[in-house]
Amino acid sequence: MKKKVVLAGGTGFIGRYLEQQFTDTGYEVLIISRQPQHISWDDKNGIIDALEGAEMLINLAGKSVNCRYTEKNKREIYNSRTITTETLGEAIQACYNPPPLWINSSTATIYRHAEDRPMTEANGELGRGFSVDVGKAWEQTLFSFQLPRTRQVALRLAIVLGQGGGVMTPYENLVRFGLGGKQASGNQMFSWIHIEDVYRIILFLQGRDDLSGVFNCSAPKPVTNRELMKQVRRAMGRKIGLPAPAWLLEMGAVFIRTETELIFKSRWVFPDRLLKQGFRFKYPAIDQALRQIVKQ
Template identity: 65%
Template sequence: MMKKVVLAGGTGFIGDYFQRNFKKLGCEVKMISRQPGYIQWDDQAGMIEALEEADLLINLAGKSVNCRYNEENKRAIMNSRIETTKKLGNAALACKNPPKVWMNSSTATIYRHAEDRPMTEENGEIGTGFSVDVAKNWEHAFFSFALPNTRQIALRIAIVLGKDGGVMTPYRNLAKFGLGGHQGKGSQMFSWIHVEDLFQLVLFLNERTDLTGVFNCSAPNPVRNRELMETLRKRMNVPFGLPAPKPLLEMGATVIKTETELVLKSRWVIPKRLEQEGFVFTFQTLDSAFKDILGR
């Protein structure tokens, strides 16, 4: 049974959910964060003390990718992931009794734009471009630490859906104001996971002492963007939604300071290893996830 969990970068939407649920299980939760009131990233002694005899370390740290990819932001996105991972690795190396398991965030965006076939851990093709470079460097930094007494697992996380933040807020607003049609061509795949399933698979991987390496953290039934928006409109009782062609998205992304890649890249990711190892998703379909999140 887990007694001590360390959450690094755990003050966002996913981290908040994890923190609440670990505490419900009776775990002591230590937090490393830039936010005041927590162990700071430049406090190596504090990090070593937190990691000492921890059952589980989960690293969720990294600047949000929901911004314009100018040089300054690109540097911050890359460095915030690499540097925090290295700091955790060095702190773990300095422990007498390092964490039993270290799970590090990665991203399902590591695979290429795929409308032709799904990407699994075994046969997925790594893509190109800035977001992919971030993912590759992040995983390289993580696996460059050879910790003899610590199991290491990289979580290639798809888009996370939940009640208290993440992408649900903007998607809900689009539908509410009549803009919930498909984006771009609408044929791009949308890989997703309910935040509760993400938490449960962390518990599952923690229990399975035989498992290491890379895992796709995505629900088994991704959908095309057209179906995503249609399912959302149905659940919200919104009869229609205006589609957003690519030029309009480009204009809008500039205004709200984000990138169209976040909605136009086709992420077709399947959790093959998790399913092979016997993990069962609670929210297997997008409609069941929306039903839980939207309460209708």
């Protein structure tokens, strides 16, 4: 019988990449999503059947935060994370042979705005505000389930960089149109991770049945926004890029219907637990990560 992995919310940028990787290594990949060709979130029995005997559940479900924070959107962002996590926890409880590992997405945005020091799992300070509240509720929902046969891991994902999607598309467009300078002060920290390392971290955690709880999923060498834009320009062979002051970004965010928090917040996150447990990053530094992504 084929080994089986279940991807919940597996139709986005990260989900499509993971589906490809697991399929290529001989797994049957079952996807739970709102799209008609997949297992529906409303199909409780279908979800239980999918999880039965699976090696792993990876939950990436959640409405994109790349939108204006209207009351309606905020409600959808919150519910799309907590309700799906609850549905999965209940389904695992109903399994005779539950997956031994449940990896649930979380967010590195759960930490406060930090320009003074890096945030680790042990000494990071949680922030305040809507995005932080979402992250806290998401993790609380995951860890509210007592599952004696299933390890639970919350991956506090930094900004995921990879080819053909995610944040690389808008950054590349900025550079292409000559706007690839620093954004706002340029001092805000940018914590990131290459998508290939996300997959490698998942395999690492799968192979270590002594590990559970919260993990910062970010490269060990975060950079300032100024340095990030310089490296994107360098990777794309562009010498100069005009900076974007805060007022212009505020106007632009309204125009393209998103929030400036995605650019303004200083995320300084350090993968302390992964490094202490012996994980080695393939892409620890931003220049090599961007070279690989842009070259592709």
